[in-house]
Amino acid sequence: MKKSLLLGAGLLLAQSFVWAQDGNWKPAEGKIMTSWAEEVDPANVHQEYPRPQLVREDNWQNLNGLWQYKIQAKGEEAPSSFDGEILVPFAVESALSGVGERVGAEKELWYKTTFDAKKSSRERVLLHFGAVDWEAEVFVNGQSVGIHKGGYAPFSFDITDALEGRKDNELVVRVWDPSNDGPQPRGKQIKNPHGIWYTPVTGIWQTVWTENVPTSYIANTKNTPDVDAGTLTVETEIENAESGQMVQVKAFADGQVVAEEKVEAGQPAVLHIDNPQLWEPGNPFLYDLEVSLVKGNRVVDATESYAAMRKVSMELDENGVQRMLVNDKFIFQYGPLDQGWWPDGLYTAPNEEALLFDIVKTQEMGFNMIRKHVKVEPARWYYHCDRLGMLVWQDMPSGDMGNQWNPRPGIVGVGTERDRTPESEQIFRNEWKEIMDDFHNFPSIIVWVPFNEAWGQFKTEEIVKWTMDYDPSRLVNGASGGNFFPVGQIMDLHNYPEPAMPNPKFFGKDMVITLGEFGGLGLPVEGHTWQEKDNWGYQSFKSVEDLENRYAEMMSSLAKLIPRGLSAAVYTQTTDVEVETNGLMTYDRKVIKLTPEFLKKVHEQLYDAR
Structure with missing residues (x-):
């Protein structure tokens, strides 16, 4: 593989994309921004090759840029006029889209642009979408070429038969996203953001691109190591x-x-x-x-x-406690809860440098793992984790919530399972399988997490057993901090703010013991918060010195749990997110509250403890 393609800024091809209009694009105003926002250029936005696990260097075309958009009542005909321009691939609610408007269940978002199609008689043309939240119907030259439901996985359509010529082909996309009015996986999105719930993300939020392929072509690969x-x-x-x-x-x-x-x-x-x-x-x-x-x-x-040749397994240690192993070695796994949100792009990082930044800083801070929390990232994020050696626990985005959960620290959490409709169940099953299929090849992903804290949790034993059978090359954390059943390979407690662990005598011989969330130490930094007041953290501090002291105390307590059987821990969280101010960095990434030097030193005791 040509390393220059994947390790550099990306493949910049001569674009034959036809912009909707030249227009004077600028971000929507009202919220804090990252420094990378200043570098966003509609003529050169997210130009990197988007699929690092199946690369064809030639014959692809990036369609990101300014498109036309319209928000109108659900069910109406395709619009003949539009409200203005939107910068793809940023969700319509985001500042970087240039729009900053809400949509909701009663309306639909329409996109329109044109593109050139370079093809020969022996080629097919594929139209790819990295991700669109949630339901997308795609039209080429007025012909519907397909519908996709699911906000987190890539999809594509063969549009060859809908093309009318080499130039000026019309592309229209209809999007419907009911947010929390629907049962679909949505993670932390909610129509009335507050607390730990954030702004909705509607529409195209990853790269759109075309690819020319032969009539017979390699559509997918699945790489599975056996060390x-x-x-x-x-x-x-x-x-x-x-x-x-x-x-x-x-x-x-x-x-x-x-x-x-x-x-x-x-x-x-x-x-x-x-x-x-x-x-x-x-x-x-x-x-x-x-x-x-x-x-x-x-x-x-x-x-x-x-x-990669990589093995993930579990095995009893000398004390009869299950340990999580990488390549047959116990490595204490410690990482932040990473939600992947941006104040200017919401689900979408402003550019590739920003996308990489959080991973690099996490590694510099002395973490060796990231729990990707109820969100799925673009493929390039996992590629960077692969090449940097960052372990990843991958959550399934939650949805259709409402069941109860009663955590009992140190023992178990009990509650109810969600009584989902057949439609809701099928939506979950389809998207979970699609995510596992599409991200199987990334060796950095070592744990699948189908449920979080009983959020929409249903038929736990069936879903967890299916997940384990479908991908035996990884471990399965059935219910992170949630409604526990005797299924899966990991027992995962959530406890705020202090580090804690389940009692191994209840689970140690059958399950790996982990602390899936703890900490949440908050420090609002003036000028770098989503709103001026009423920001929130699990335990708030007024100075960096006090925050450092408290964090150091927690690390000492955490280290003592490792010899007792704890295999991994997840600290909340990488960055502030909207009104949450318990990040290691501010939401705009302009202030690192706890320096990498301090964190790396205080984390050393975790990897030495046995």
Whole structure:
């Protein structure tokens, strides 16, 4: 794989995109902004190649930029006139969209732009969306090419038959997002933001792009390592496969071929890798992959990817307590609760530098793990975690809430399961499977978390068992701090503000013991808060010195729990988010409250404790 494509600022192609209008775009006013907001240029917004796990260097076109938009009553015909311009890929409620307006369940958001299509008679044209929240119907030249429901996973449509020419093809997108009036996964979004609940995110919030592919092409790959066997299995999905086609897979280490296999299209390729270099924090070694579709001596399609040899498991220690292992070693996992929100872009980072910033700072602070909380990030975020060696616990975004939860610190949380409608259940199942499929290849993800604090939790044993069976290459944290059932591999307590742990005598022989949330120490910083007053934290302080002292005390307490059986902990949280001021950094990322130097030093005791 060409490292320049993925490690640099991204692939900047000559754009044939036709802007809706030239217009004088500027961010909507009213809230604090990050410093990266000043660098946002409608002619050059999020231009990086958006799919690092399946790369075709040529024949793609980024459609981000100024589009037209209209908000109108739900169910009305496609609009003939529009309200103005919106900067894609920023949600309409965000400042960086240039709009800053709410939509709601009674209305729909419409987009319109035009684009050029470069294609030959032997090519198909795919239209890709990184993510659209929540229901999106896509029209090309007036023809509906598909509907997608789900706010967090990428999707695409083959639009070849709807194209009318090489230039000035019309693209219209209809979006409906009921926010918390609907049962769909939505994470922390709510129509009346307050406390731990934040501004709604409606519409396109990740990159939109087209891609030219051959008639027969590689649509997807699934890379699964087996460290014990020394193998990497690469499964490929071939669209429009023809008789006689084969798939060739090569793995490279430092530019040298270390394994290769050639199999019939649709069959898994099992690569045997001698003396594999293992991926883990401190040594994030990635194997480059070339995956080609061939017929005879002719290459039909070729893609680049990468994979890692990495094992996640659990095992009883000398005291009979389950430990979470990476590559058969116990590494105490400690990281922040990371919600991935931005004051100017909401779900969308202003640019690639901003997207990377939180991960880099987290690592500089001495954390080795991030819990991605009830949100899913763009693929490039996970790619950066892969190459930097950052462990990730991935939550399923919550939705359809309302059931009760009664935490009992140190023992267990009990409550009720949500009685969801069949439609609500199916929406959850579809999107959870889609997320697990689309992000399977990122080795940084080592834990799946289907439920958080009983938020919409339903049929727990069934959902958790399905998750474990569907991806046995990772561990499953069935209900983080929630409504606990004897299922899954991780027992996860939430306790504020003090660090605490469940009693291993109840769970130690069957489940890994973790502290899924604690801390929440708040420090509002004047001039860097979402609102001027009434900001909130689990325990608030007035000075950095007091905050440091309290945090250091907590780390001493946390270290004492590790020899007793604690395998991991998650501190709330990476940054302030809206009225929450319990971040290690302010919401605008302009003030780091607890310096990386202080945090890294105070965290050393956690990794030394056994």
